[in-house]
Amino acid sequence: MVLLRSFFRDLLRKWKSYRHRFVPWIAFNVSKNRRTMRYVSEASKDKIISDADVLATLLKIFQSLFIYDFNKQRDLLSFLSKDVKLKYEELLALPNITSSRHQMEPRLHPQEILFEALGFSIKECPSTLISAGTGVFVSKGVVPKGAVVSMYPGAIYQGYEPVFFQSIGNPFIFRCIDGILIDGNDKGISKCIYRSCSRRDQIGPFKLSDVSWLTSFHQNPLAVGQYVNNCSNDREANVCYQEFDVPKDFPIELRQYIPNIKYSHDEAGPLRCVVLIALTDIEEEEELFSNYYTIVH
Numbered sequence: 001m002v003l004l005r006s007f008f009r010d011l012l013r014k015w016k017s018y019r020h021r022f023v024p025w026i027a028f029n030v031s032k033n034r035r036t037m038r039y040v041s042e043a044s045k046d047k048i049i050s051d052a053d054v055l056a057t058l059l060k061i062f063q064s065l066f067i068y069d070f071n072k073q074r075d076l077l078s079f080l081s082k083d084v085k086l087k088y089e090e091l092l093a094l095p096n097i098t099s100s101r102h103q104m105e106p107r108l109h110p111q112e113i114l115f116e117a118l119g120f121s122i123k124e125c126p127s128t129l130i131s132a133g134t135g136v137f138v139s140k141g142v143v144p145k146g147a148v149v150s151m152y153p154g155a156i157y158q159g160y161e162p163v164f165f166q167s168i169g170n171p172f173i174f175r176c177i178d179g180i181l182i183d184g185n186d187k188g189i190s191k192c193i194y195r196s197c198s199r200r201d202q203i204g205p206f207k208l209s210d211v212s213w214l215t216s217f218h219q220n221p222l223a224v225g226q227y228v229n230n231c232s233n234d235r236e237a238n239v240c241y242q243e244f245d246v247p248k249d250f251p252i253e254l255r256q257y258i259p260n261i262k263y264s265h266d267e268a269g270p271l272r273c274v275v276l277i278a279l280t281d282i283e284e285e286e287e288l289f290s291n292y293y294t295i296v297h
């Protein structure tokens with residue numbers, strides 16, 4: 001009896017330590033073996049870089065996107081505090097933002113802005129793996145080890161929220177280490193739900209999330225992380241997923257670039273995002289590969 005109890009206790013401990021990043025059916029859909037799994041000693045040690053570094057990168061790229069799109073964004077400034085307006089005037093290095101030179105210049109493509117801000121750009125292309133569909137590649141520059149290289153877009157569901165219909169045949173449902181789910185599917189019912197949540201949460205002129213990742217023009221060029229494929233025996237993982245909770249004081253004018261939205265409006269607590277972090281330097285034209293499996297000991 002004692003032996004049986006200890007057997008079941010061991011079994012339960014092992015089961016609890018096993019976390020796959022995608023919902024079960026997709027976890028069984030792609031090949032897995034020891035080489036393609038990621039091991040971390042405890043959930044709190046899952047993070048490769050600090051939240052402060054993630055935040056600094058997101059602010060840097062979002063601010064660049066905002067400034068380069070200044071013509072469209074200018075009206076928002078009248079709703080912001082004096083200090084924030086002054087900050088943008090300084091960033092534009094102009095005495096008066098209304099006479100901005102950015103009004104005259106042709107708009108840079110978001111991928112070029114990403115390259116200017118972080119030194120690389122990424123894009124979706126057919127994967128180098130046979131029958132793996134689309135993948136994500138470094139299209140220009142080099143991604144340094146430890147950099148935020150992409151974001152996983154989609155609607156955020158708490159573990160207890162209904163996701164059954166959205167998950168049928170959906171390979172884009174990502175599971176965070178604490179059980180929160182992200183539906184990164186840019187088609188069908190998932191797309192409709194994301195769009196309607198986004199409209200619901202708009203505050204006056206301020207959009208609180210990016211919907212452009214559902215279209216062919218991505219205003220946030222990082223928001224393609226749902227297309228990163230799983231590593232294989234001969235293609236080692238060069239990126240890994242990391243959870244990031246958006247702080248309450250995140251600038252309201254930059255929230256329009258966050259490619260995530262809560263499914264439930266009433267859900268308290270911070271907005272969950274997932275970023276992909278480079279595990280090594282990644283050269284131009286290399287494909288990104290992640291681990292769909294993480295084992296927490």
Ligand SMILES: C[S@@+](CC[C@H](N)C(=O)[O-])C[C@H]1O[C@@H](n2cnc3c(N)ncnc32)[C@H](O)[C@@H]1O
Nearest residue numbers: 131132133134171172226227228229230231232
């Ligand atoms: C999250 S999606 C990734 C994007 C996908 N490549 C696409 O084009 O939609 C997960 C799906 O990608 C494919 N996939 C991912 N990694 C793979 C691999 N190493 N080998 C074969 N297929 C893979 C599987 O079809 C899986 O269901």
